Amino acid sequence: xxxxxxxxxxxxxxxxxxxxxxxxxxxxxxxxxxxxxxxxxxxxxxxxxxxxxxxxxxxxxxxxxxxxxxxxxxxxxxxxxxxxxxxxxxxxxxxxxxxxxxxxxxxxxxxxxxxxxxxxxxxxxxxxxxxxxxxxxxxxxxxxxxxxxxxxxxxxxxxxxxxxxxxxxxxxxxxxxxxxxxxxxxxxxxxxxxxxxxxxxxxxxxxxxxxxxxxxxxxxxxxxxxxxxxxxxxxxxxxxxxxxxxxxxxxxxxxxxxxxxxxxxxxxxxxxxxxxxxxxxxxxxxxxxxxxxxxxxxxxxxxxxxxxxxxxxxxxxxxxxxxxxxxxxxxxxxxxxxxxxxxxxxxxxxxxxxxxxxxxxxxxxxxxxxxxxxxxxxxxxxxxxxxxxxxxxxxxxxxxxxxxxxxxxxxxxxxxxxxxxxxxxxxxxxxxxxxxxx
Amino acid sequence: xxxxxxxxxxxxxxxxxxxxxxxxxxxxxxxxxxxxxxxxxxxxxxxxxxxxxxxxxxxxxxxxxxxxxxxxxxxxxxxxxxxxxxxxxxxxxxxxxxxxxxxxxxxxxxxxxxxxxxxxxxxxxxxxxxxxxxxxxxxxxxxxxxxxxxxxxxxxxxxxxxxxxxxxxxxxxxxxxxxxxxxxxxxxxxxxxxxxxxxxxxxxxxxxxxxxxxxxxxxxxxxxxxxxxxxxxxxxxxxxxxxxxxxxxxxxxxxxxxxxxxxxxxxxxxxxxxxxxxxxxxxxxxxxxxxxxxxxxxxxxxx
Numbered sequence: 035x036x037x038x039x040x041x042x043x044x045x046x047x048x049x050x051x052x053x054x055x056x057x058x059x060x061x062x063x064x065x066x067x068x069x070x071x072x073x074x075x076x077x078x079x080x081x082x083x084x085x086x087x088x089x090x091x092x093x094x095x096x097x098x099x100x101x102x103x104x105x106x107x108x109x110x111x112x113x114x115x116x117x118x119x120x121x122x123x124x125x126x127x128x129x130x131x132x133x134x135x136x137x138x139x140x141x142x143x144x145x146x147x148x149x150x151x152x153x154x155x156x157x158x159x160x161x162x163x164x165x166x167x168x169x170x171x172x173x174x175x176x177x178x179x180x181x182x183x184x185x186x187x188x189x190x191x192x193x194x195x196x197x198x199x200x201x202x203x204x205x206x207x208x209x210x211x212x213x214x215x216x217x218x219x220x221x222x223x224x225x226x227x228x229x230x231x232x233x234x235x236x237x238x239x240x241x242x243x244x245x246x247x248x249x250x251x252x253x254x255x256x257x258x259x260x261x262x263x264x265x266x267x268x269x270x271x272x273x274x275x276x277x278x279x280x281x282x283x284x285x286x287x288x289x290x291x292x293x294x295x296x297x298x299x300x301x302x303x304x305x306x307x308x309x310x311x312x313x314x315x316x317x318x319x320x321x322x323x324x325x326x327x328x329x330x331x332x333x334x335x336x337x338x339x340x341x342x343x344x345x346x347x348x349x350x351x352x353x354x355x356x357x358x359x360x361x362x363x364x365x366x367x368x369x370x371x372x373x374x375x376x377x378x379x380x381x382x383x384x385x386x387x388x389x390x391x392x393x394x395x396x397x398x399x400x401x402x403x404x405x406x407x408x409x410x411x412x413x414x415x416x417x418x419x420x421x422x423x424x425x426x427x428x429x430x431x432x433x434x435x436x437x438x439x440x441x442x443x444x445x446x447x448x449x450x451x452x453x454x455x456x457x458x459x460x461x462x463x464x465x466x467x468x469x470x471x472x
Numbered sequence: 473x474x475x476x477x478x479x480x481x482x483x484x485x486x487x488x489x490x491x492x493x494x495x496x497x498x499x500x501x502x503x504x505x506x507x508x509x510x511x512x513x514x515x516x517x518x519x520x521x522x523x524x525x526x527x528x529x530x531x532x533x534x535x536x537x538x539x540x541x542x543x544x545x546x547x548x549x550x551x552x553x554x555x556x557x558x559x560x561x562x563x564x565x566x567x568x569x570x571x572x573x574x575x576x577x578x579x580x581x582x583x584x585x586x587x588x589x590x591x592x593x594x595x596x597x598x599x600x601x602x603x604x605x606x607x608x609x610x611x612x613x614x615x616x617x618x619x620x621x622x623x624x625x626x627x628x629x630x631x632x633x634x635x636x637x638x639x640x641x642x643x644x645x646x647x648x649x650x651x652x653x654x655x656x657x658x659x660x661x662x663x664x665x666x667x668x669x670x671x672x673x674x675x676x677x678x679x680x681x682x683x684x685x686x687x688x689x690x691x692x693x694x695x696x697x698x699x700x701x702x703x704x705x706x707x708x709x710x711x712x713x714x715x716x717x718x719x720x721x722x723x724x725x726x727x728x729x730x731x732x733x734x735x736x737x738x739x740x741x742x743x744x745x746x747x748x749x750x751x752x753x754x755x756x757x758x759x760x761x762x763x764x765x766x767x768x769x770x771x772x773x774x775x
Contacts, residue, residue, distance in 0.1 A: 115516035230717025288606035290629035443719030
């Protein structure tokens with residue numbers, strides 16, 4: 035009996051020893067799993083790109099997490115503060131500075147210095163908006179990934195019916211065209227979303243109005259100090275301008291319940307020909323063209339795009355876009371970095387994620403735009419970075435929300451443009467002063 | 473009490489005190505601490521700087537505070553709770569009526585009553601937002617079909633309609649609990665009491681005034697207090713329905729706390745607003761219990 039037990043024990047011991055010896059090798063072979071927080075709606079397309087990454091890197095698995103853009107900031111900052119953030123995070127152009135300043139992102143300078151030459155199409159220096167990727171300490175906290183800007187899309191048939199031959203180039207001309215289309219066709223002119231939320235579209239349109247003629251809300255004086263660029267009078271003028279579309283009836287009141295530029299109501303308005311003009315990033319314009327083709331096979335697209343109207347500074351919109359960052363708690367930094375590098379290569383990522391444009395000069399120059407989207411490269415050439423908004427002390431979300439609330443109050447007739455313009459100016463000025471005192 | 477029993481009682485209370493401390497006292501003290509700092513969401517890792525009562529002073533003197541308080545107290549709480557109590561009473565009387573019982577509709581009406589209550593608030597809000605949508609919403613299409621309106625109404629973005637719409641959604645979702653509570657109270661009323669009053673020639677108004685309402689008083693008082701607490705603190709109905717808009721037209725204390733904390737990033741300020749909100753509710757609870765509920769319940773016992 036004792037003899038038998040001894041033999042069994044020997045066998046079991048040997049098996050255990052073999053197991054223990056083999057464990058590190060097995061461990062080495064098992065893939066490392068990293069997490070990627072992705073916020074755009076194109077989840078299946080991104081998953082396809084990630085599958086290609088996994089195929090090219092069999093030792094890395096990517097767990098894609100999803101969250102809406104509206105919730106991503108507060109969720110990520112909470113996680114970063116408690117060490118539970120995803121390894122790779124999808125952020126907007128305006129966030130690296132505040133996130134990096136708050137130590138919510140890992141500095142990437144060491145990795146860029148090592149691998150910069152192999153990044154993207156032509157290396158790190160070909161990426162644009164690199165200034166927006168920097169934190170207040172001058173370190174780089176993210177890699178620019180995609181870029182876009184808002185452009186005006188219009189219905190050529192409605193323009194023709196209203197007797198308008200060319201897209202207007204001034205703000206007054208745009209309003210006249212909107213009014214004329216409504217009067218002659220009964221359709222909405224510029225049907226911009228006029229709803230209130232934390233990230234309303236009116237924020238962009240008001241900035242375009244200001245920039246085309248002068249500075250934006252926050253500006254930098256000769257000494258480098260951040261100051262208010264928009265006066266209460268200018269704020270009032272812009273609010274009155276946009277409110278006139280609603281009071282004159284060429285932007286329907288139903289758009290008071292629409293907040294975002296890509297809302298299904300606006301897309302449908304363009305597709306059904308009930309709205310003549312809309313301002314949107316290229317992703318939404320591509321969605322409209324794709325749906326039009328699906329619903330009207332073989333029929334000519336009745337759409338064109340053109341830059342926004344301008345003033346003495348010409349037509350100016352913002353360079354929008356997304357970046358990729360690595361969280362400070364990422365344990366597998368090399369694997370996370372490998373994913374960031376992979377995703378910034380146009381091929382294969384942007385074959386799947388094809389509504390978006392890589393934030394690299396070479397990629398933009400080589401992009402083939404549909405004829406209807408000809409306005410986008412023109413508008414991109416006239417786009418600017420957020421500048422003092424991104425580098426100044428007042429967080430963009432604060433101004434974004436405040437502008438939307440003030441505009442909403444005017445659009446529903448709760449406040450006059452003058453009262454709301456003054457209050458809005460004072461709100462931003464107060465926040466600027468408070469943050470400059472810190 | 474025997475020392476061993478006392479020891480056992482103390483031991484048995486330990487978990488309760490632990491949870492009370494961990495989930496109520498500690499968060500409250502932590503929040504109080506944050507409210508005296510300039511902590512912002514971008515500096516969570518560094519923490520905030522001590523600024524004393526600055527957040528409280530800024531909150532109480534800010535131009536928008538009066539509007540936020542008006543929306544919270546008058547629209548959301550006073551109007552919202554009053555509508556619920558009045559409709560709840562009316563519905564309770566209707567569902568407990570002899571007619572409903574005679575037509576054998578009691579079970580069906582009670583099941584139908586529970587449906588809104590069983591619907592999670594998020595689902596209820598999404599459905600109502602769709603119903604009230606100006607383009608495809610059933611409400612506008614129905615009103616246009618009836619010929620009452622010729623243009624759709626943006627119910628959730630129109631200053632005249634947005635508060636009634638929010639109250640409608642809250643009422644639809646929460647009315648069943650109020651109604652069921654009042655129905656339970658009505659069913660505990662001795663039938664002989666009503667019969668005796670009827671034999672004595674009491675009219676319906678007299679029955680309501682001298683029999684039903686005094687009997688329902690404790691239930692009304694408790695329901696009004698609980699509804700006030702739930703409503704005053706509520707975030708989800710306003711935020712998901714209107715996002716505190718249009719503009720700041722429907723901004724209430726709970727949404728103000730969220731906007732300041734998570735959109736503007738000012739967690740210290742937001743914590744101060746939370747403390748003020750808790751103090752208002754504590755004061756309300758104390759006054760209500762001391763001068764309304766206690767007196768009414770004593771009267772009830774004396775009867």
